[in-house]
Amino acid sequence: MTTALEITNLRKSFGQTEIIRGVNLEIKDDERHAVIGPNGAGKSTLFNLITGRFPQTAGVIQLHGKDLSGKAPYEINRMGLSRSFQITNIFPKMTVFENVRCSLLWSLGYKYSFWNMVSKSRALNEGAEAILEQINLTARRDLPAGLLSYAEQRALEIGITIAGGADVILLDEPTAGMSHSETDYIVELIRKVTVGKTLVMVEHDMGVVFGLADKISVLVYGEIIATGAPEEVRANPRVQEAYLGEAMEAGH
Amino acid sequence: MTDTAQTSQARAQGGVTLSAALPWIIAGLFLLVMPFIFQSNSAITIMNQMAITIIFALSYNMLLGQGGMLSFGHAVYMGVGGFLCVHIMNWEIFGSLPLPILPIFGGIFGLILALIVGSFSTRKAGTVFAMISLGVGELIAACSVIIVVFFGGEEGISGDRTYGLPFFGIEFLTQIEVYYLIAFWLLVSALLMYLFSRTPIGRMANAVRDNPERAEFLGYSARWVRFYSFIAAGFFAGIAGGLFAINYEILTEENLNLHTSGSILLVTFLGGVGFFFGPIIGAIVFTLLQTVLSLETELWALYVGALFVATVMFFPGGLSGVLMMHGTPIKLGKWRMLVKPYIKVLVPAVLCILGLAGFIELMFHARHAAIGESEMTLFWTTFDHSNPMPWIVFAVLALGGFWLARKGSPELTGAWHEANTPDEVSE
Numbered sequence: 065m066t067t068a069l070e071i072t073n074l075r076k077s078f079g080q081t082e083i084i085r086g087v088n089l090e091i092k093d094d095e096r097h098a099v100i101g102p103n104g105a106g107k108s109t110l111f112n113l114i115t116g117r118f119p120q121t122a123g124v125i126q127l128h129g130k131d132l133s134g135k136a137p138y139e140i141n142r143m144g145l146s147r148s149f150q151i152t153n154i155f156p157k158m159t160v161f162e163n164v165r166c167s168l169l170w171s172l173g174y175k176y177s178f179w180n181m182v183s184k185s186r187a188l189n190e191g192a193e194a195i196l197e198q199i200n201l202t203a204r205r206d207l208p209a210g211l212l213s214y215a216e217q218r219a220l221e222i223g224i225t226i227a228g229g230a231d232v233i234l235l236d237e238p239t240a241g242m243s244h245s246e247t248d249y250i251v252e253l254i255r256k257v258t259v260g261k262t263l264v265m266v267e268h269d270m271g272v273v274f275g276l277a278d279k280i281s282v283l284v285y286g287e288i289i290a291t292g293a294p295e296e297v298r299a300n301p302r303v304q305e306a307y308l309g310e311a312m313e314a315g316h
Numbered sequence: 317m318t319d320t321a322q323t324s325q326a327r328a329q330g331g332v333t334l335s336a337a338l339p340w341i342i343a344g345l346f347l348l349v350m351p352f353i354f355q356s357n358s359a360i361t362i363m364n365q366m367a368i369t370i371i372f373a374l375s376y377n378m379l380l381g382q383g384g385m386l387s388f389g390h391a392v393y394m395g396v397g398g399f400l401c402v403h404i405m406n407w408e409i410f411g412s413l414p415l416p417i418l419p420i421f422g423g424i425f426g427l428i429l430a431l432i433v434g435s436f437s438t439r440k441a442g443t444v445f446a447m448i449s450l451g452v453g454e455l456i457a458a459c460s461v462i463i464v465v466f467f468g469g470e471e472g473i474s475g476d477r478t479y480g481l482p483f484f485g486i487e488f489l490t491q492i493e494v495y496y497l498i499a500f501w502l503l504v505s506a507l508l509m510y511l512f513s514r515t516p517i518g519r520m521a522n523a524v525r526d527n528p529e530r531a532e533f534l535g536y537s538a539r540w541v542r543f544y545s546f547i548a549a550g551f552f553a554g555i556a557g558g559l560f561a562i563n564y565e566i567l568t569e570e571n572l573n574l575h576t577s578g579s580i581l582l583v584t585f586l587g588g589v590g591f592f593f594g595p596i597i598g599a600i601v602f603t604l605l606q607t608v609l610s611l612e613t614e615l616w617a618l619y620v621g622a623l624f625v626a627t628v629m630f631f632p633g634g635l636s637g638v639l640m641m642h643g644t645p646i647k648l649g650k651w652r653m654l655v656k657p658y659i660k661v662l663v664p665a666v667l668c669i670l671g672l673a674g675f676i677e678l679m680f681h682a683r684h685a686a687i688g689e690s691e692m693t694l695f696w697t698t699f700d701h702s703n704p705m706p707w708i709v710f711a712v713l714a715l716g717g718f719w720l721a722r723k724g725s726p727e728l729t730g731a732w733h734e735a736n737t738p739d740e741v742s743e
Binding site for chain 1: 511512514515516517518519520522523526527529530531532533534535536537538540541544548
């Protein structure tokens with residue numbers, strides 16, 4: 065198995081404050097990797113560094129062996145990495161169908177074309193319909209995305225994230241703010257759409273984490289204190305002390 | 317599954333469907349017969365002005381409505397395109413150039429300027445873009461008195477369109493010939509701008525407008541998407557400039573300045589930025605107000621300003637937004653229940669506005685008319701402003717209309733709500 069994402073000695077400071085303090089992480093192809101940790105541990109910052117939203121202060125991030133430093137988000141996306149956001153990030157005024165179709169444009173090679181009509185492309189329209197089918201939003205196809213329910217918007221965001229065919233998918237708290245049944249639904253959806261892909265997710269819900277992940281990393285104050293299979297991490301005394309004990313008590 | 321797949325196939329294959337082409341065919345026929353309905357020279361002059369404004373407003377909406385870029389300097393792209401075309405009219409080569417292709421040169425020049433300005437102004441949207449557009453607009457307007465060779469200083473540059481190569485024997489001596497030239501370009505430009513909005517780059521312009529960050533994580537650089545929209549808008553503004561040059565045969569500093577840039581924002585917003593046809597409505601209404609109303613009253617700009625403020629405050633979707641709001645009641649077959657409440661509110665509202673306008677006109681006349689000239693004509697009646705009677709009539713109209721409109725409005729609100737709610741049975 066080859067390495068999809070490799071992070072070496074990553075550091076990030078905002079002014080005087082160091083948020084990420086030397087993170088090392090290796091994520092293999094087809095792995096489902098969860099990053100957990102208490103609030104303010106730097107999980108979202110880590111995601112923002114990987115996806116080029118912020119520049120790192122030091123360290124190296126490699127996607128399939130290629131260095132990502134200095135690359136803009138759109139360049140990183142073109143290299144096969146896609147992400148969702150903690151706060152729903154879709155195109156609210158466009159229809160659900162348009163949302164998905166836009167996310168297919170680049171990967172189908174349309175680039176900045178002004179000589180193709182989007183409505184005339186079968187690959188584009190059928191591709192978008194297929195994604196809608198996968199995320200069960202076919203019935204909502206012509207509604208402005210901003211009018212969908214919260215859970216539907218999250219599902220749409222996952223659809224947009226995977227549509228471009230990226231093989232490394234980063235999901236930032238995909239089940240945040242959801243009811244139990246909605247969470248179960250989204251977990252199933254994630255499982256379904258990430259088959260054969262590398263998944264990295266930040267998540268608070270321990271049920272989701274232990275249900276989905278093959279491997280878990282625990283991030284505390286900008287450092288990874290443990291990485292391993294769910295059972296190993298659960299048994300790790302440092303993790304229990306730092307975080308898991310209270311979170312698991314709260315979760316059950 | 318098969319159902320949706322089939323419809324999408326039908327959608328994808330169909331070629332040019334009749335329903336898609338129909339509005340354009342109707343628009344073409346409409347442009348063709350308009351001069352037969354309105355035959356007077358002044359009507360054709362107004363229509364020419366309208367058509368040029370429509371192209372300009374549609375081009376502006378590529379930025380504002382489609383791309384989410386608020387520009388305060390769009391006049392310069394139309395202006396420089398127009399200036400170039402007037403210069404070409406004065407060159408030797410113009411004798412071997414048919415006039416109808418002249419606007420292309422305006423378009424190309426507008427595009428080149430947009431290419432230069434866009435390379436740094438489209439980096440960010442929002443306030444940064446707006447401020448740069450304002451700065452560049454002022455800069456180029458200031459150039460009109462500095463680079464006299466090109467902009468002709470204060471007198472501007474004038475030319476003569478009839479020196480061009482006759483086009484199938486047409487020399488464009490009359491307004492009606494120019495009308496058809498402009499109408500042709502209006503149809504072509506509007507169609508191209510519409511098609512642009514259906515291309516991948518046009519769709520991504522909407523995406524970047526809604527959420528630039530998300531677009532970046534879909535593989536698109538928000539900046540490049542804005543840049544392409546910007547230069548396309550520059551091209552069509554240049555076309556409008558070329559048509560302006562043909563129609564008026566003179567361009568001055570006025571074609572570049574902030575006032576022109578501001579009024580196209582007003583036109584576009586009035587018509588509505590949310591729909592493709594919004595700016596068309598805006599340009600028609602604005603040109604009518606500007607030409608017809610300005611013949612009737614010196615205070616026309618006040619009324620246009622009030623209309624603009626009212627639009628921004630109460631109908632942010634503009635006139636097209638108001639029209640499209642009625643889509644749901646019509647689809648539900650319930651629009652008839654709106655007719656009566658509409659009459660109950662709109663008739664008094666119109667009376668109120670007329671009363672208010674009459675009152676303002678009276679006041680203006682009483683304050684500013686030459687001494688001894690107390691007679692004035694308003695709404696086809698002549699009266700004396702020192703007579704208290706017209707004052708009372710207008711005051712009663714304004715207050716009474718307002719009171720009646722207020723009284724009718726709860727009923728309208730109720731009917732509106734009712735007309736937009738589907739019947740339980742049909743669900």
